Amino acid sequence: MADALILPLGIVTVSLVALRLGVMTAASLRQLKHQREHDQLALQLLRVRIGEAKKRRDENTLAWNGYRKFVIHQQVEEADGICSFCLKPHDGKPLPSFRPGQYLTFRLNIPGREKPVVRCYSLSDRPRPDQYRVTIKRVRTPRAAPSAPPGLVSNFFHEQLHEGEILDVQAPRGQFFLDVEQERPCVLIAGGVGVTPLLSMISTIAEARSGREILFFYGVRDGGEHAFREVFERTIEHHSNIRMVVAYSQPTPEDEKREGQDYHHAGRIDIDLIKSYLQSTNYEFYICGPPAMMETLNQQLLKWGVAKKDIKTEAFGPATVSRAFMKPKPAASTQAPAAASVSITFSKSGKQCGWEKDGTNLLDLALANGVQIESGCRAGNCGTCAVAIKTGKVTYLTEHGAELEEGTCLTCIAAPDGDVVLDA
Ligand SMILES: Cc1cc2nc3c(=O)[nH]c(=O)nc-3n(C[C@H](O)[C@H](O)[C@H](O)COP(=O)(O)OP(=O)(O)OC[C@H]3O[C@@H](n4cnc5c(N)ncnc54)[C@H](O)[C@@H]3O)c2cc1C
Ligand code: FES
Structure with a gap:
């Protein structure tokens, strides 16, 4: 009887051990696979970090000051009214890398315009050593202002600029970028x-x-x-x-x-x-x-x-939108507003406005009240929105890259520090 039980018991024991071993092996294999995937990701991240460190070093050594000449190397129609422009440096030298999300600043001489016009366009491709790419949408006359002209620079790009044309471009800039070294979703x-x-x-x-x-x-x-x-x-x-x-x-x-x-x-x-x-x-x-x-x-x-x-x-804020064709904001007045504690005077335009506590910057205040100030980057980098300060002081909301003449301010990133009179 005992002998008769030994064989089945032995089989059961061996099966259980085999099953256990099988489960352990499967679990270990899974764990091993998981560990390998984890190691591969860690290795990849390390590679990314090394690559990024190299890019940052190149950025510093290859970046240029002011404007550099670029040739339109290729134009590609991407969708209705949207066109990409691939740009190669005219000097043929390598380009600094950039952080994905940054933009280029262009200075254009447009026939009929007294002064060069400045606009910014985001880089739409990943960094490459020999070319940059921007993608521009043709800006039409807004429905709210049917008598206004269509977008000046975007239409100039679409209609007048072709392959082989040379443009003045500043080095990549901007604070809106993705840090590729981070892992966060x-x-x-x-x-x-x-x-x-x-x-x-x-x-x-x-x-x-x-x-x-x-x-x-x-x-x-x-x-x-x-x-x-x-x-x-x-x-x-x-x-x-x-x-x-x-x-x-x-x-x-x-x-x-x-x-x-x-x-x-x-x-x-x-x-x-x-x-x-x-x-x-x-x-x-x-x-x-x-x-x-x-x-x-x-x-x-x-x-x-x-x-x-x-x-x-x-924000891709339209660069020269003026409310001249639209209903003016009630804050605009030729008299000093009673409620606002800080008063901004635009002396050339003869406008006086109150600075609200939640005001964004002096450029927005000017445009919202029909005072024309040209702008480009709206981030303190290109210098287009600079205006002379006649009296008073301003503070800056962020650091600025553009150089400033004494007695002027970059209205796109400036807030008043008390009453201010601007030459605009
Ligand atoms: C950081 C940054 C990145 C950007 N990246 C891109 C990008 O990748 N791609 C892109 O397509 N754009 C981008 N832009 C927007 C771009 O810089 C320009 O603002 C856009 O092309 C419009 O410029 P424009 O000269 O064609 O139009 P503007 O001449 O500046 O006119 C803008 C609008 O105002 C209207 N307007 C003109 N004059 C008047 C007036 N007197 N009264 C009322 N309305 C008027 C025009 O009809 C038009 O609708 C970016 C902007 C910034 C700041
Ligand atoms: S718009 Fe470029 S510095 Fe203000």
């Missing part, structure tokens, strides 16, 4: 041509193979405005860490046949759409698009609990 949100700096970020992350989690929301009006469709599709296909949600706010009947392929959502990008893709608020958010979209999303994200420091935005 990101949400990128683009509206229309605001896609340009975000495309640069995505291409750079893809090139670095960093494995960083990226969720990209891209909103356009319809298929005609959907630039870089193939580029994004190819990138998503090869990089599982990058996901994309495309929203058409006004899909055409033709577009509707391709819902689910060309786009995933009909309507604007809003907080509900974003929340439906995220488990938590623990992301960095990068937003670039029309002012109304950025303002709304910014407020909604804050309300949802996203930390202010985790929301980065870039």
Whole structure:
């Protein structure tokens, strides 16, 4: 009887041991695989960091002061009214790298204009040693001001500039950039041509193979405005860490046949759409698009609990929009306003305005009140918005890169420090 039990017991024991060993082996293999993946990611991150350190060193040694000549090497139509311009340095020397999200500043001599005109355009490609690329949308006359002229520089680029033409360009600049060395997951949100700096970020992350989690929301009006469709599709296909949600706010009947392929959502990008893709608020958010979209999303994200420091935005504010054709803001007056404690006088225009506590900068105050001041970067770098201070003092909201003549101020980043009289 005992003997009869020995064999089955032995088989059961051996089976159990084998099963245990099997489970252990499977678990160990899984653990080993996990460890290998982890090591590979760590190694990749190390490579990214070494690469970035090299880029920063090159940036410092290769950057230039003032303007450098570039040749338009290639022009590519990306969508309706959106065109890319690839630029090679005229001197043929290598280019400094840049941080994805930064922009170039252009100085153009436009026939009929007394002074050169300055505008900024974001770099839309990843850094390459021999060329930069910008992508420009043709700006039309706004509906609210039908008698205003169409955008000066964007139309000049589209209509008058061709391959072989030479342009004056400043070195890459800007504080709106993605730190490629970080691992934190990101949400990128683009509206229309605001896609340009975000495309640069995505291409750079893809090139670095960093494995960083990226969720990209891209909103356009319809298929005609959907630039870089193939580029994004190819990138998503090869990089599982990058996901994309495309929203058409006004899909055409033709577009509707391709819902689910060309786009995933009909309507604007809003907080509900974003929340439906995220488990938590623990992301960095990068937003670039029309002012109304950025303002709304910014407020909604804050309300949802996203930390202010985790929301980065870039405004493509129209450079010369004047309210001359629109209804003036009530704050504008030729008399000193009674309620405001700080008064700003634009002496040439004969306008006096009150500086509100939540005022953004002196340039915005001037434009909102019909005082013409030219601008370019709106970030204190190009010097276009400089105006002489007749009396009073200003403080700066951020550091400035542009050199300043004594007694002048960069209105795009200046706030008054008491009453000020400006020569504008
Ligand atoms: C950091 C940064 C990055 C940018 N990146 C990009 C980019 O990648 N791609 C891109 O396409 N753009 C970008 N821009 C925007 C770009 O710099 C220009 O502002 C844009 O091309 C418009 O310039 P413009 O000369 O064509 O138009 P402007 O001549 O400046 O006119 C702008 C608008 O104002 C209207 N207007 C003109 N005069 C008047 C008037 N008197 N009264 C009322 N309305 C008037 C025009 O009809 C037009 O709609 C960026 C801007 C910044 C600051
Ligand atoms: S607009 Fe460029 S410095 Fe103010």
